[in-house]
Amino acid sequence: MMKAAQVRLENVGKRYGKQWVLRQVHLQIEQGEFYTFLGPSGCGKTTLLRTIAGFIAPDEGTVYLDGTPVNHVPPWRRDVGMVFQNYALWPHMSVYENVAFGLRERKVTRAEIDRRVMQALEQVDLKGTEGRRPSQLSGGQQQRVALARTLVIQPRVLLLDEPLSNLDAKLRAEMRLELLKLQREVGITTIYVTHDQEEALALSTRIAVMESGRIVQEGSPREIYEEPGDRFVAEFVGKSNLFLGTITRAADALIEVRTDNGLQIRAAFSVGSARAQQGETVLLNVRPEAVELKPPDAGTSEMNQLSGRVTALAYQGSSVEYEIEVRGRALKAHIVHPKGTPLFQPGDEVHLVFAPQNVGLLHHGL
């Protein structure tokens, strides 16, 4: 078990010239967590990670490692291991020398270095490549060397900057599982950066969604996906059908909303979510996979039923992605068709059906 650390950021901000690329970042990451910064390109994820690693000095706020402020501790004394997006393997050293580098810096004895390097290479399934140069390895192997090189020094925190983004889709999926297993095995506090929402949802214990230098929502993968706090999160994490409307009736567990294009939608409160008042303007969110499509003549028991016309479809193997026009708006539906059943075709009239429990209520970002 490694000496996992707790990471805390208080009001961290960073600007280049006049432009703030990080603003008022507060967060607390517990020991052993797998914490992910998720956000679109250019939102400041790398900057935040590099601030924790000590390569960037924040212009305001404080970074704490295990409760100690480290703003003035240089990168080489922070004992946080970072894996760079491009792996940054030293081309003039062999795999062995790359992995042994940090241990040499720590004045570990030769025999101990040998033992730990071999163990680390075994851990990432790279035994036998120790004599090779990084350029003689495949992308996935390079990525694992980079990981081994950082893990072998048993840092307090592991920082990963989009480590899987240079790999092809299949390898990425494999490495994702490997990474998860490895992290749970060694129990190290891990901070992970990605713009891939699937990756974030699959790996993390908690996710911080970032937008232009701010953290807009923090929570477990389920919270982020099922209860996005605002329009940005709803649209960035997964796909969404959004409806802007006014509450016409608010009951105990159910509200009725009239949308701006004249649709009637009922939404159920999930336990603990904030109450809404009649007359309030709200944003509703329905995930495409929560929608069912029915032929217009089929009866249904669901309380939400919108009629529209199929405009496009994309067959995806496991499901079919439909685009349906409802009162001048394009809505999305992901439908799983049992084998052999016919698909709806463009021009078909359909009913979109979904339960009030599947309607999310966004409080911000109207």
Place this chain on the structure above:
Amino acid sequence: MPKSEAALTIRLPARIDWWQGAIMMSLIAILVAFILYPVLRVLWVSLSDEKGDLTLIHFVNFFRRPLFREAFVNTLLSGLLVVFFGSLMAVPLAYCSARYEFRGKILLQTLATLPLVIPPFVGAVALQLILGRSGMVNLLLMRYFDVSFPFMEGLSGVVLVQTLHYFPFIMLNTAVSLANIDPSLEEMAQNMGCHGWRLFRRITLPLMLPGFMAGSLLTFIRVIDDLGTPLMLNYKILLAPQAYLRITTVGIDDVDGYAICVVLVVFSLLSLYAARKYLSLADYATAHRGVVVLKPIRGIRRAFVLGFIGIVLGLSLLPHIGIFLLSFSKIWSFSVLPTSYTLDNYTEILFRAPHFVKNTLLYTLLAAGLDVLMGAAIAFLLLRSRLPGRNFLDAIATLPLAIPGVVLAVGYLRVFHGWDFPGAGGPLTSHWMILVIAYTMRRLPYTVRACYAALQQVHLSLEESAQNLGANRMKTFLKITLPLITGGVVAGGLIAFVTSCVELSATIMLVPKVEMGPISYGIYVYMQSALGRGAGAALGVVAILLVSAGTYLTHRVFGGRAGSAFRI
């Protein structure tokens, strides 16, 4: 109808290949005649006895003679010393330039070009006046402290002049390879606990080494090629001056001269080969994350850096100051500063003997023009044709980099002397065109590289997409290719022009008559007499101005990448 159309589509590429083939053949013919054959003749003379049989006896004799042995050792030594002292100045400067941001950094850029605009043999004269036995510094030292230092005596004078002239080559190459190091490689090491001097030794140094080595080897080649500096300083125990002396005093049939030439070529070829190896290595660490942030430095560290730059700048400005003063002096000897000033020297070179300047402009512009044409044609054939023999073409077009001027000149004298060249009205060696040819061939590698690099950036898909959108070959070339490569081609031509302006190694042996001599030759001739030195210096100032103008234009065309012109 369909039949003739098919015939047309088949014939079209065939005809184009034929054209390419014709151009290729003529280029190869020219390069063989003026590069390969003369050099091979030199080689053959050194390897054959009177009966025409193969022998190594001339090389055995070469190493038997103490004078040649000494020249051999001195040549190696001077190259190594220049690289060593040059690196002491160049590496710290390169590091500052690639890593730090500070007020006054512009001085660094000045420092990288200033020494290059003054030809080393001109600088040699100027440094004599300042650091020589009876020069400014020693006179002052004698007057106040009654000591003097033999800065400029013998080999040390040559090394001093060449170090001050050539260190920017090392600096530029090192700076480029430092700047190319992916910053994350160093950050990763910091992340692992490594910093400061250890970081430099374990990561930075090994990664910048290939670029540094390439720069050093290229400097080495130029140092052993330099004939003018030792001649001006009257130090002759080096290989290039020995070859020159054998051929000019003993005669064109003196075999020892040829043996020396071959030794020089072997040195240069080995260095060039190694430099290319290192240059290809230098690119291996260049996957970039993006913006490289230069570290700002202030206060005491900035003062320290500026102080170092100031010292080097002051040293490398000495030749410029000396030559400038000399060009306005009536007489300057055994005095700290010139005793009286005059404009006569400029009248002399501009009105009484204006042919030096005129000749230089004529020869170098012609040579640069020819270089651009040939360079562009060669680059095109190398990159865009499928003709066999391209590697051969590339090899002989690169060869001049490793052929010292003396050797090429000896080869020309050997091959073109004594028979009437068609159209020249006599032997080619009696015609001024021989100088244009020598310049064209010596500087061809620069334009080939420049055109090659420019054309390489025009990815084939850019041309193809234009054709795909309906432009024919001619239109594609005029609208897409030409505009994109113009910058590189012009820059290549400018470099050929600039470097030809100050060529002396081949010039000095090839000038048929004094009236046909260019500036560099004029400087050499004037400097032979104490009275002519002022006029020689005035010519030197003209050369500096020409080179500065050319360099300035190169920077304008090349922009920030001007330094790449000095990495071959």
